[in-house]
Amino acid sequence: MFESDGLPLYLRIKDVILQRILSFTYDDKLPGELLLAGEFKVARGTIKQAIDSLASIGMVYREQGKGTFINRDALQKYYTDLPDVLTTFAPPGEIAVEVLSLISTMADRQVAEQMGLDLGCQLMRLERLLVQGDRPVGHVLTWLNGRIYNDLSHVDGSRSLYKQLRETFGYSPANATERYTPVCCDSRTAGLLNIKPGVPLFRIERVARDLDDVVLEYSVTHTLDASLSLQIATSQSSMSPQWTCTIEKGR
Known part of the structure; x- marks a missing residue:
């Protein structure tokens, strides 16, 4: 189930359980140790070590005869939602979000x-x-x-969308991929942005998933006067002639 990365098995399982806690896969308590041992195909003692490790950082606590519960206070301090938008704007300044519509569709x-x-x-x-x-x-x-967020009836533009989804439904995206493309503004978007058609824009497509790789969101954003700084690190291993690249958002 796990690729070897030098970490003991119980710590790798602890990281998986922690990611599930952070993505609100579990409600208030963890499954029993025997169930987790069966899922991960390990001894119960290994699961106990993983849960002990989570308890040591205050993420969970045990109640005798009842099970292992998630510490919601610790979770709120630990958890950080994905940013709704990764770009910055020129000139810098606070960005307000106005909700234009929210409808059910196919x-x-x-x-x-x-x-x-x-x-x-x-x-x-x-x-x-x-x-x-x-x-x-x-x-x-x-x-x-819609299978996850079918009862969504209101979005507050002044708050993070992901935080609202997590608080209301218990699920928000845990990872996302984005594609950035320079485009010319179409007539409808031009009307919304009060600019002329043909003005250059950034088109940003985001696909966001949960930890089980289920797509929760697809977004298309067009931005004016936006910038994105990326840092690209390249390296070559003695084991392979191929170059590898790591891309990080610039500071």
Whole structure:
């Protein structure tokens, strides 16, 4: 189940359980040690070591005869949601989010393909405007997996979308991939941003998943005067002629 990375087996299992806790896979308590031992195909003692390690950092606590419970106070301090937007804007300043619409819809061919869903699957479609001062600087269309977020009826533009999803449904994306493409503004987006069609924009496509690789969100964002700084580290191993690259968001 695990690739060897030099860590003891119980610490690797502890990391998996911790990621599940952070992504709210579990509600208030962990499954029993025997169930976890069966899932991970290890001895019960190994699971006990993993849970002891989580208890040592205050993430869980045991109650005799009842089980192992998640420490919600510690979780709130430990957990950090993915940022809704990774880009920065010029000039720098606070960005307000205006919710334009939130409707139930069905996946068309393009969205279904991006989310790995069947054509016609239920989705929630959220449209937002990014505003700096009194000037629109971005437009966001988000499709949320309707099987997970089917009862979503309200989004507060002043708060993180992911935090609201996590608090309401218990699930928010744990990882995301983004594609950045320079494009020319179309007429509809131009009207929303109060600019002329053809003005250059950043198009940002995000696919966000949970820890089980289920796609929870597909978003398309168009931004004006946005910038993204990336740091790319390259290296070559003596074991392989291929170069590897690691990309990190710049500071």
